[in-house]
Amino acid sequence: MRPPVPLLYDALCTGRQRGRKAVAVLLDPDNITETSLLHVLSLAAIHPVDYFFVGGSLVLSSHQAALIALIKAHSTVPVLLFPSHSLHLDGPADGLLLLSLISGRNPEFLIGQHVVAAPRLRASGLELLSTGYMLVDSGHPTTASYVSGTAPLPHDKPTIAACTALAGEQLGLKLMYLDGGSGARNPVSGAMIKAVREAVSTPLIVGGGLNTGEKVYAALAAGADVVVVGNHIEAEPAFLAEVVRVVASFNTVAAVDIA
Ligand SMILES: CC(C)=CCC/C(C)=C/CC/C(C)=C/CC/C(C)=C/COP(=O)(O)OP(=O)(O)O
Ligand SMILES: O=P(O)(O)OC[C@@H](O)CO
Ligand SMILES: [Mg+2]
Numbered sequence: 716m717r718p719p720v721p722l723l724y725d726a727l728c729t730g731r732q733r734g735r736k737a738v739a740v741l742l743d744p745d746n747i748t749e750t751s752l753l754h755v756l757s758l759a760a761i762h763p764v765d766y767f768f769v770g771g772s773l774v775l776s777s778h779q780a781a782l783i784a785l786i787k788a789h790s791t792v793p794v795l796l797f798p799s800h801s802l803h804l805d806g807p808a809d810g811l812l813l814l815s816l817i818s819g820r821n822p823e824f825l826i827g828q829h830v831v832a833a834p835r836l837r838a839s840g841l842e843l844l845s846t847g848y849m850l851v852d853s854g855h856p857t858t859a860s861y862v863s864g865t866a867p868l869p870h871d872k873p874t875i876a877a878c879t880a881l882a883g884e885q886l887g888l889k890l891m892y893l894d895g896g897s898g899a900r901n902p903v904s905g906a907m908i909k910a911v912r913e914a915v916s917t918p919l920i921v922g923g924g925l926n927t928g929e930k931v932y933a934a935l936a937a938g939a940d941v942v943v944v945g946n947h948i949e950a951e952p953a954f955l956a957e958v959v960r961v962v963a964s965f966n967t968v969a970a971v972d973i974a
Contacts, residue, residue: 719842723793723810724889727844727918731940736965737765738958741797741922741945742786743897744779745771752782755952756789762959763792768943769808770797772858772897780806796841799862801832810842812892817883818849818876819865846890846920847883849876849911851903853924857896870901873910884915891915893939895923898946902930905937912938928957935965 730737740755747755767786769779783806786794796811798804804811813836816824836843850860850867860867868876880891893903893911902924912919921934922943934942942962947954 719840721842723842724844731918736935736962737941738962739766739768739941739943740764740948741768741943743771743945744774744776744782746949747782749785752785758952758955759790762956764959767792767794768797769794770799770803772799772862774803783807801828804832804835808841810844812846813843814846814848815888816863816865817847817879818868819863821863821865824863844890845888846892847880847888848892849879851893851895853895853899854901857899859896870904873907876907877910877914880911881914884917889917890920891917892920899924902934905933908934908937908939928961931958931961
């Protein structure tokens with residue numbers, strides 16, 4: 716099968732070149748029902764978001780494909796699978812964050828899962844976005860670090876994160892994702908985001924514990940191109956409006972700069 720045209724990746728790169736910031740809402744199939752999803756979709760119709768990421772560290776529920784179909788029935792926003800395992804590939808998504816957990820030293824999450832998934836991924840026709848995924852210590856163990864059996868990057872070591880991202884870029888990974896983990900008590904620091912931003916030229920995604928407008932602002936100001944918000948929108952869907960407002964404030968400035 717011919718690989719799909721890299722529409723999502725091209726849009727990310729173009730957005731980055733123009734200084735445009737983006738927001739992704741993370742929908743965890745284990746924490747969302749059809750009713751709560753419809754509510755988020757109705758809010759996103761008023762406060763437009765750029766991506767829906769769908770995934771979770773465990774995914775015990777079996778309705779991931781149905782949830783994605785529901786998104787597709789109500790929204791044109793691209794859906795990217797954000798799988799933590801090669802078992803979590805179902806649903807009519809547009810693309811997939813093909814994570815390699817470069818902050819860890821567990822071969823299963825650096826290459827093992829990918830080998831198992833490769834034939835299915837090729838047959839899926841999904842746009843694959845190869846992503847250097849870095850878990851960062853957020854003050855307490857997160858499901859993602861526990862499930863992957865890896866130590867996260869130390870919170871106060873931006874240089875290690877920068878070298879890790881640089882190595883990932885040199886290996887050909889096209890996106891970098893700094894993640895404090897779902898529900899992180901402390902989001903990734905501005906110093907670490909800035910260090911990674913300066914080290915690589917790939918688009919940079921930042922998430923984990925972004926539960927106030929100020930934290931979203933700080934991540935974007937430090938150099939994130941895309942912010943991901945999951946838990947706090949699950950708990951308080953109205954937060955979506957605030958996140959979108961903060962992201963839009965950066966894009967207004969970018970538009971004025973270009974004009
Ligand atoms: C190659 C394929 C298809 C899969 C491998 C994917 C890899 C390497 C994953 C890295 C390790 C990992 C466990 C990542 C978690 C990513 C994820 C979906 C995070 C969001 O889940 P959370 O929301 O943090 O966790 P909860 O489920 O606790 O909410
Ligand atoms: O759920 P939150 O804490 O917003 O984190 C989002 C995401 O980056 C986790 O992988
Ligand atoms: Mg979650």
